[in-house]
Amino acid sequence: MSTHSQIAGRLAHRRSRQRKEKLIELTLLSAALVAIATTLGIVFILFSESLVFFRQVPIWDFLTDTQWTPLFSDAHFGISVLLSGTLTSSAIALAIAIPMGTVLAVYLSEFASPRTREIAKPVLELLAGIPTIVFGYFALFFVTPLLQKIIPGLPGFNLLGAGIVMGVMIVPYISSISEDAMRAVPVLLREGSYALGATRLQTAFKVVVPAAFSGLAAAYILGISRAVGETMIVAVAAGMQPNLTFNPTESAATVTAYIVQVAKGDLPHGSLGYQTIFAAGLALFLITLLFNLAGYWLRRRYRETY
Amino acid sequence: MPKQRSTRDLSLIRRLIRSGKRNETLFIATGLAALALAVLTFLALFIDMLIDGSPRLTAEFFSNYASRKAEKAGILAAWVGTFTVMLVTAAVAVPLGVMSGIYLEEYAPKNRFTDLIEININNLAGVPSIVYGLLALGMFVHTFGMGASVATAGLTLALLILPVVIVATRESIRAIPGSIREAAYALGATRWQTVQHHVLPYSMPGILTGVIIGLSRAIGETAPIVIIGAVTFIAFLPGSPVQSAPPFISFDWLSAPFTAMPIQIFNWTSRPDAAFQANASAAALVLVAMTVVMNGLAIWLRYRLRRNIKW
Amino acid sequence: MNAPEAKPDLDSLPIKAEAKQLNFYYGAKQALKQIDLPIYDNKVTALIGPSGCGKSTFLRCFNRMHDLYPGNRYEGEIRLYPDDVNLLASAVDPIEVRMRLSMVFQKPNPFPKSIFENVAYGLRVRGLKNRTELEDRVEQALRDAALFGEVQDRLQDLASNLSGGQQQRLCIARALASEPELLLFDEPTSALDPIATGSIEELIHALRDKVTILIVTHNMQQAARVSDFTAYMYLGELIEFGWTDDVFFRPKQKQTEDYITGRFG
Numbered sequence: 099m100s101t102h103s104q105i106a107g108r109l110a111h112r113r114s115r116q117r118k119e120k121l122i123e124l125t126l127l128s129a130a131l132v133a134i135a136t137t138l139g140i141v142f143i144l145f146s147e148s149l150v151f152f153r154q155v156p157i158w159d160f161l162t163d164t165q166w167t168p169l170f171s172d173a174h175f176g177i178s179v180l181l182s183g184t185l186t187s188s189a190i191a192l193a194i195a196i197p198m199g200t201v202l203a204v205y206l207s208e209f210a211s212p213r214t215r216e217i218a219k220p221v222l223e224l225l226a227g228i229p230t231i232v233f234g235y236f237a238l239f240f241v242t243p244l245l246q247k248i249i250p251g252l253p254g255f256n257l258l259g260a261g262i263v264m265g266v267m268i269v270p271y272i273s274s275i276s277e278d279a280m281r282a283v284p285v286l287l288r289e290g291s292y293a294l295g296a297t298r299l300q301t302a303f304k305v306v307v308p309a310a311f312s313g314l315a316a317a318y319i320l321g322i323s324r325a326v327g328e329t330m331i332v333a334v335a336a337g338m339q340p341n342l343t344f345n346p347t348e349s350a351a352t353v354t355a356y357i358v359q360v361a362k363g364d365l366p367h368g369s370l371g372y373q374t375i376f377a378a379g380l381a382l383f384l385i386t387l388l389f390n391l392a393g394y395w396l397r398r399r400y401r402e403t404y
Numbered sequence: 405m406p407k408q409r410s411t412r413d414l415s416l417i418r419r420l421i422r423s424g425k426r427n428e429t430l431f432i433a434t435g436l437a438a439l440a441l442a443v444l445t446f447l448a449l450f451i452d453m454l455i456d457g458s459p460r461l462t463a464e465f466f467s468n469y470a471s472r473k474a475e476k477a478g479i480l481a482a483w484v485g486t487f488t489v490m491l492v493t494a495a496v497a498v499p500l501g502v503m504s505g506i507y508l509e510e511y512a513p514k515n516r517f518t519d520l521i522e523i524n525i526n527n528l529a530g531v532p533s534i535v536y537g538l539l540a541l542g543m544f545v546h547t548f549g550m551g552a553s554v555a556t557a558g559l560t561l562a563l564l565i566l567p568v569v570i571v572a573t574r575e576s577i578r579a580i581p582g583s584i585r586e587a588a589y590a591l592g593a594t595r596w597q598t599v600q601h602h603v604l605p606y607s608m609p610g611i612l613t614g615v616i617i618g619l620s621r622a623i624g625e626t627a628p629i630v631i632i633g634a635v636t637f638i639a640f641l642p643g644s645p646v647q648s649a650p651p652f653i654s655f656d657w658l659s660a661p662f663t664a665m666p667i668q669i670f671n672w673t674s675r676p677d678a679a680f681q682a683n684a685s686a687a688a689l690v691l692v693a694m695t696v697v698m699n700g701l702a703i704w705l706r707y708r709l710r711r712n713i714k715w
Numbered sequence: 716m717n718a719p720e721a722k723p724d725l726d727s728l729p730i731k732a733e734a735k736q737l738n739f740y741y742g743a744k745q746a747l748k749q750i751d752l753p754i755y756d757n758k759v760t761a762l763i764g765p766s767g768c769g770k771s772t773f774l775r776c777f778n779r780m781h782d783l784y785p786g787n788r789y790e791g792e793i794r795l796y797p798d799d800v801n802l803l804a805s806a807v808d809p810i811e812v813r814m815r816l817s818m819v820f821q822k823p824n825p826f827p828k829s830i831f832e833n834v835a836y837g838l839r840v841r842g843l844k845n846r847t848e849l850e851d852r853v854e855q856a857l858r859d860a861a862l863f864g865e866v867q868d869r870l871q872d873l874a875s876n877l878s879g880g881q882q883q884r885l886c887i888a889r890a891l892a893s894e895p896e897l898l899l900f901d902e903p904t905s906a907l908d909p910i911a912t913g914s915i916e917e918l919i920h921a922l923r924d925k926v927t928i929l930i931v932t933h934n935m936q937q938a939a940r941v942s943d944f945t946a947y948m949y950l951g952e953l954i955e956f957g958w959t960d961d962v963f964f965r966p967k968q969k970q971t972e973d974y975i976t977g978r979f980g
Contacts, residue, residue, distance in 0.1 A: 115594060122596045123511050129503035130512070133525050133570065136563050140535060143542035198438050205435025211785075218439055220703045225446050227617075227699040229624020231666045232449070232688045235673050239681060240452045266445050269438075290824040290886070293778055294837040294893065295417075295814035297424040299431050304836070309827045320530060327532025329627035330666075334673055354534050354627070361537070361631040367546055375631075379538040383531065390530035394523060417814045420842050424810065 144383055147376035154370055160377065166340040166356075168374045175374065177381055179342045183257065183350035187332055188325035190261025190346055191268055195321055198265070199272025200314065206273065207280040208302040219274075226270035234334030237263035242335065255337030255349040264331050272321045275397070279313020280306050316396035323389035327382060329354035353378050453692065457685030465686060470668065474679030479687050482668035485554070485634075486623060488642055488657060489664055492558020493622050497565050498615055502604075504566075505573025505611075510599055529567035536564045537631025545632055552633035554642055555658040560628050565618035572614020576607035609709045613702045620698035624691060626666035634667045665691045722958055729756040730796055731927040732777070732897055737791035737803075739769075739776055746772045748951045750791075754897065759919060759928040761942035761959065763935055765974070769951040770931045774899050777802065777929065778816045779809035795896065814841065817890035818899040822906040823882035825874035825889075830866050833874045833885055837893040852892055859925065860888035861918050880911025887918065891926070898922070900930035904937065916941050935975065939963055947971045 152160070155175045163176025202222075206215050242259035246252045283306050291301040307314065337349030338359045351359065357375045365372040468478025504525075512518040540560035544550045580603055588598040642657035665687060672684035732754040739747035747769050754760050762770040772781075779802065781787040793802045795815070802812050817837075825833050834853040843849055853870075857863035862884040866877070874885055883903060890898060900919065904912040919928060919941045932938050938945050938959065945962040947955045947970075955962060955971045966972040 119594055119596055123507075126503050126507035126511055129500050130507040130521055132500050132563075133504060133528060133566060134521060136528060136539070136566070137524050139543055140531065140539045143539050144535075147542055198441070201431075201434055202438045202442070205432070205438065209432055209435060220700075221443055221446065223703060224696055224699050225442055227620055227624075227695050228446075228449070229626065229666055229691055229695060231624065231626040231669050231673075232453075232692055235669065235684055235688050236449045236452065238673065239456075239685075240448065266442070269442060284824070286820060286822060286824040287826065289780060289783070290820060290826065290889075291836070292783060293780065293813055293818040293820075294840055294889065295810050296836075296840045297421075297428055297810060299424065299428045300840055305826050311827075323530050323532075327534065329532065329534045330670070333627075334670065354532065357534055357538070358627060358630055361541070361633065376538060376542070379535055383535050386530060386532055386535075387527060390527045391523070393530070394526045414811075416842070417811055418808075420814075420840075421808050421810050 140383065144376055144380040147373055148380045150368075151370065151373035151377045154373075155377075164342055166342075166351075168360075168371050173370070175377075176342075177353070177378065179340045180351060180353045180356050180378060181381070182342050182344060183332070183336065183340075183352040183355070184326055186344050186346055186350065187257045187261040187264060187336055187352055188322065190258060191264035191325045191328075192318075192322060194262060194265025195268035195272050195325075196318055199269045199317065199321070200276060202269065202273040203276035203280060203314075203317075204302050204307065207277045208298060208306060222270040222273060226267075226274075228267075230267065230328060230330040231334070233263050233267050234260075234331040237331055237335035249347060252347055253337075253349050255335060255339075256347055257332075257336050257350055258346040260332045260334075260336035261346060263335070264325055264328055267328070267331065268321045268324055271324060272317045275317035275320065276310070276314050279310040279317070279397075282313070283309045312396040312399040316393040319389050319393035319396065323386045323393065326389070327354065327386050329358060333358045353382050357382075450692070453685045453689045455685075456682050457687075457689045460682050460686035461689065470663070470671075474677060474683055477672075477680075477683055479665065479668055479690065481663050482665045482687065483690070484642070485662035485667075486664045488554050489557045489561065489629075489662065490619060490623060492555055492658070493561040493565065494615070494619060496559060496562035497569050497618060497622075500562070501566050501569025501615075501618075502573050502611060504570045505577060506599055506603070508570070509574050509577040510595065510603060525567050525570055529571070532627075533564055533625050534627040534631060536560055537628035539563070540628060540632045551659065552635065552661055553659045554662045556632050557629045557634065557662065557664070558658075560632060561622040561625060564625065564628060565622050568618035568621065569611075569614055572617070573607065573611050576610025576614070577603055579610065580606050609705055613705045613709070616698050616702040616705070620695045620702070623698070624666055624695055626670055629664055629667060630670065635661045635663050665694075725755075728758075730754065731756040732796065732802075732929075733794045734773075734776075735792040735794060737773075737776065737789070737793060739772060739781070739790070740788040741772075742786045746951050747776070750953045752946055752953055752956060754927060754929055755944060756796075756927055757923060757925075758943040759923050759930060759941055760944040760946065761938035762929070762931045762946050762948060763933075763938050763974075764948035764954075766933065768948045770948050771901055772951075773948065774818075774901055774929060774931050777812075777897065777899055778818050779803070779812045780818075782809040814893070815895065816897045816899060817893060817895035818901065819883070819886050819890050819903045821902045823879060823886050825877070825882050825885055828874060829871045830874050830877070830885060831870040834888050834892050837889060841893060853888075856888040856892035857885075859891050859922070860884045861914070861921075862888055878911070879907050880914055883907060883911070883915055884918065887915075887922075891922075895926060898926045898928050900928065900932075902931050902933055905933060912937075935963075947974060949974070 160175050160177055162178070163174050164178060165174035165176050166179035167174045206218060210218065237259045238254075241263055242252070242254060242256065245256075245259055252258070287305055287309060288301055291305040296304070332352045333355040336352065336355060338351050338355055339349055340356065341348060341350035343350050357378055360371060360375045465478045466483065467480055468476060469480050470482075471477040508518065508521065512521070537560065540556055544556040544559060545552060550556045584602055584606070585598055588602050593601065642660035642662060669684050669687045669691065672680045672687065675681070730753045734750050734752045737747055737750040738745060750773060762773060764770050775781055776789060777793055781789070789803045791803070794800065795802055800807065826836060828836070831853055834856050835849050838849055838852060854863060857866065862881060865881060874882065877885060904915050907915065916937060919930065922928060923943075930942065942959045944956065945959040946953055947962060949970060955966060955968045962971060963975055966975060
């Protein structure tokens with residue numbers, strides 16, 4: 099039998115419990131907000147520091163100038179010079195990573211025995227886990243000397259070696275996302291194709307790949323984003339010399355390599371040279387943001403379909 | 405419809421099958437070649453480092469500071485620096501990431517705001533690491549005046565791996581069937597009690613896997629800590645966190661300048677001298693061994709996890 | 716029901732295919748036991764039985780779908796007439812079998828392609844490239860599947876935009892396009908509403924004149940409505956086979972009667 103005081107006690111207990119629950123929820127929410135704050139922080143820093151830069155360098159010059167000599171007395175700030183290095187090294191990397199990653203994903207998802215898959219996937223994961231500075235070392239001291247035997251006169255720093263190693267580095271990312279997308283294609287669809295007399299290969303390329311298309315596209319786009327943002331391989335192996343070129347056998351700085359070079363030096367905070375790295379970083383951030391959002395959207399689409 | 409296939413039809417079919425089989429064999433060969441290329445790259449990298457670096461892997465290499473003389477140089481400051489930075493990273497990223505994951509899976513209402521958080525986390529996972537370096541440089545180093553310290557590097561890498569921890573937490577929470585939660589609620593548990601007693605313990609192995617993968621990524625990250633201005637030549641260790649005199653615990657190490665394994669490798673790689681190149685190989689070997697062990701542990705954990713799932 | 720009073724003598728009917736002493740194993744587990752069953756030419760044969768009785772497993776033996784997964788094993792024969800070839804022989808390539816037989820699945824499974832390309836798929840796999848011939852045969856298949864009128868002005872639309880019933884008729888058109896010698900249906904209406912089910916049943920009934928049909932169904936009324944012959948299976952064994960009205964109204968086996976009258980199953 100409950101007396102009044104017992105009921106009052108229980109109510110008080112319930113109120114305190116509700117307060118505690120609310121407090122916990124708020125704490126968890128504020129943790130989740132850190133991710134938002136990080137993005138806002140990135141946007142704020144990049145924009146505010148770039149603003150200082152663009153007050154002195156017109157944005158038109160930044161986009162159209164064909165020289166990048168921020169540290170000379172006759173300073174030029176044409177981002178296209180750095181972008182050409184980024185574009186060339188990324189193109190080499192993707193020319194390797196996209197076909198190889200796709201073939202690997204199709205092979206692992208549609209052909210390989212479960213045993214092969216069980217061995218191959220961890221190996222690919224280990225490959226993906228190797229620090230990029232180590233890949234940079236590998237590009238400079240192993241791949242480039244090898245290439246120099248094939249291409250005489252290839253400089254020690256070059257976009258080709260860096261691009262190739264970057265491509266191999268990106269393969270596991272592309273193959274893993276692509277394979278996920280292909281394995282999400284329902285078995286019923288494959289059986290429909292087999293029942294019509296199709297081979298495994300026909301089923302893989304005429305049914306499974308088209309069905310997983312948005313997932314594959316997401317994998318490629320995220321691969322592009324990774325290539326554009328990759329820093330240490332190009333900083334170590336492609337050289338630090340700004341060079342407006344699309345020739346893979348030349349040495350050229352990328353956007354990322356330039357940022358590393360300036361940050362390693364001792365430029366005073368607030369100098370124009372120092373501000374350039376934020377402008378370059380902003381360009382990098384906006385490019386990868388575009389790709390990331392496209393990749394996210396495509397990935398969500400294939401997840402919703404099945 | 406034909407009552408019977410003509411022999412001509414059947415021989416056409418057989419010819420098609422033969423050419424189909426040929427194409428298939430060709431493709432399987434291509435697939436195996438791609439796989440072999442990936443494995444061979446891994447092996448070439450490993451063997452190359454082993455040949456160049458293994459003679460340098462002596463006990464002194466681990467207990468010496470960097471030096472102008474290649475044969476005297478070691479990675480003491482680098483591995484201690486990496487270790488302390490990782491402590492800060494784990495201490496920040498794990499609670500924040502797990503709490504965010506719990507909020508998003510167990511508490512968040514389904515609305516545009518949580519959609520935004522979701523898109524945001526996905527985007528953060530794809531932001532180049534060097535951009536995190538710029539954030540840290542502008543924010544932690546200059547605005548907050550934390551300098552190029554262990555704390556700055558640890559925080560930067562924590563933000564960098566936060567998406568990895570959040571995604572891993574969410575995925576392992578999502579794998580817990582709703583019936584478990586309903587059972588807890590039916591017994592009168594509050595939401596937090598359900599999380600604390602059921603959701604969190606059951607998803608722990610999955611979260612742990614994600615944390616290890618995140619940390620193994622952080623340990624090899626070079627660009628962000630180069631940007632914040634990690635010192636490349638350092639001949640002392642950060643102050644010990646435990647002291648003999650009261651108050652026994654010190655946080656001075658957090659504000660100490662530092663170097664780290666990848667920085668050390670980068671530095672040695674940029675020297676023209678071949679002797680330093682051997683040092684870079686040896687240090688890279690140590691770093692790769694660290695990441696391989698961590699990744700291997702994560703893969704093994706996940707494999708066990710998959711086998712032990714009972715629901 | 717379509718059996719007239721005087722049913723022809725079974726021995727006088729031409730046989731299209733025949734299972735002989737068929738055993739099937741999923742690894743160590745035997746799923747089909749000593750099945751002997753004739754499939755009569757240009758007739759509809761229905762396979763009924765409680766779920767798990769092996770009727771779908773049996774159907775999937777005909778086009779060797781079990782070859783797609785490791786650990787499966789056949790014993791015995793399925794002979795296809797008139798050329799009297801054993802479909803299960805290891806010398807016969809499963810793809811060759813699937814080129815001759817077609818199958819329609821439980822759930823509509825159109826490919827993520829246009830309506831036209833779905834129907835043309837089997838023809839392209841068979842090496843047909845001539846555009847006019849492709850168009851003619853796609854149109855014919857769509858007409859045979861009673862779908863052409865509904866889709867003729869949107870052949871390039873994605874197949875996924877069709878309704879469930881239309882999708883299943885598209886899958887039937889896809890199966891018909893390659894002129895199969897035997898058409899297999901695996902519970903083709905289990906995912907459809909009653910109206911769509913009705914139109915599929917009518918279609919199956921009409922197709923009987925063109926092609927021999929073997930259909931697995933979970934629905935006894937459906938078997939009674941569409942089939943000439945019915946086979947009742949239980950626990951991997953064939954319990955009873957005969958003219959559909961005999962099986963339904965004059966079953967010889969007690970087990971069949973119990974199942975038909977709903978006392979069991």
